[in-house]
Amino acid sequence: MAHQTINDNTLVESLFELFRSRGYEGATLALLSEVTGLKKSSLYHRFPAGKYDMAKAVVLHISAQLHNLVIEPLINSKEAPKKRFNNMVATIKAFYCDGNKNCILNVLSLGEAKAEINALLNKDYNDWLAALIKLGKEVGMNQQEARKRSERFLVAVQGALVIQRLTNNAKTFKNSMEDEQKLFFSQKTG
């Protein structure tokens, strides 16, 4: 066997960047081959079930990152809740390249017949949501209010990414996150 020219992690990261910029159908094998530097047949060697396998591997990889870099620190770090929330915002800002890159939750949930992948994406969302709700309750919100604010935050993340892609206005994501940071912890008003 010839030696592996690209390790699993780098490989999946390359696939990920293409999938999130072009979506599932837009990420053709020719492009996947190009961005990874591996010929198509080599991709099939690493992912026997083909493109669907690659997308699934990407989702699992991102899922792990979400848990390690976002959810875990959000729940378990010793920092104050507000600080943990701010850390999360900083993390996702980097992850989305200041709002210039798409979220895989959006682009891979488009279209049809990707049941397994959709289930994974749904779970990621719910886990992230649960972590935010936990933090909300920690700062005194009741379940209902914590859920409402957490959902609002995640809606804002996805929406800001869409609008920034649409307008090419680099401030959209940044401004939204600053806004939502304040709103999440704000006092209720009538």
Added chain:
Amino acid sequence: MAHQTINDNTLVESLFELFRSRGYEGATLALLSEVTGLKKSSLYHRFPAGKYDMAKAVVLHISAQLHNLVIEPLINSKEAPKKRFNNMVATIKAFYCDGNKNCILNVLSLGEAKAEINALLNKDYNDWLAALIKLGKEVGMNQQEARKRSERFLVAVQGALVIQRLTNNAKTFKNSMEDEQKLFFSQKTG
């Protein structure tokens, strides 16, 4: 010449529904043919430049609807501002089928090399934004605050649609819109 079996309006509406559910790449000619009931060659007769032409026609069609059903009533109706805002929310709720259908601004702005279409989508967003800002100022906001709240609302629309698609939770869009309605007109807090 044989008679036209589907009028322009119905035709574009059918194309639109497919494009918004599958995205540009996901809307293949085979599917476009299927949903319109026209053979591929007939589609080419109606849209000589092919698929790109169809997408452009769809965007122009939706653009007109946005102006007629959303923007115009938002700016010019004799109703009170709050009532006009509520009417807009009702209109888009119907348009997105209670949040169960995608926004073309999201799904068609994915991917590459659709300059003309992206420009049209960008313009639609900006026109809608301008109308909301105008309304905000009408109820006493300064330019900065009106823009901020208007952007927040449109971010919420796009975000809620993404999250509802992701979770299949039919309440997401509805709840978001109720939330944002209140937030748009709320008193500023610290």
Added chain:
DNA sequence: GTCTATATAATGATAGAC
């Protein structure tokens, strides 16, 4: 494990009959 070469199916697009 990666490659070249190839198979097979689908895609976007045309030609020409009616």
Added chain:
DNA sequence: GTCTATCATTATATAGAC
């Protein structure tokens, strides 16, 4: 204006050499 038939290209996928 729509259709059947066909084209060229690209897509996903496989076989087999090294």
